[in-house]
Amino acid sequence: MSWKIEEARQHFNDLIQAVEKEPQMIYRQNQLVAVVVEAEAFQKFMQWQQQQSQRPLAQAFAELRQLCAEENYTLEIPNRSDRPNPFA
Structure with a gap:
């Protein structure tokens, strides 16, 4: 799943829960700026x-x-x- 930075901030708990299923990509102006993955x-x-x-x-x-x-x-x-x- 992908998120805009503002969405990721507002729904941080949901983002962390979604990481358990798959890496979460975070975009700024349609450019990938970060990926949140499981600690393992x-x-x-x-x-x-x-x-x-x-x-x-x-x-x-x-x-x-x-x-x-x-x-x-x-x-x-x-x-x-x-x-x-x-x-x-």
Whole structure:
């Protein structure tokens, strides 16, 4: 269900009860500005986000190399060339 900000303010209790069924979207001038979700869903999202931020860059590159190997994809790297440097 979607709400306008003023409706959400006036019917806050109803909004909170509706969250138990599905996330509630709040709009300002037809633009989505907020989504109210269950606390459990938010906690799961925060755990996922924390796990993603702790993933080292090296691990991400290792996963990328593995995907390239599985798909038999090779990344073509162009030859290096010097460019003019206005600061030199």
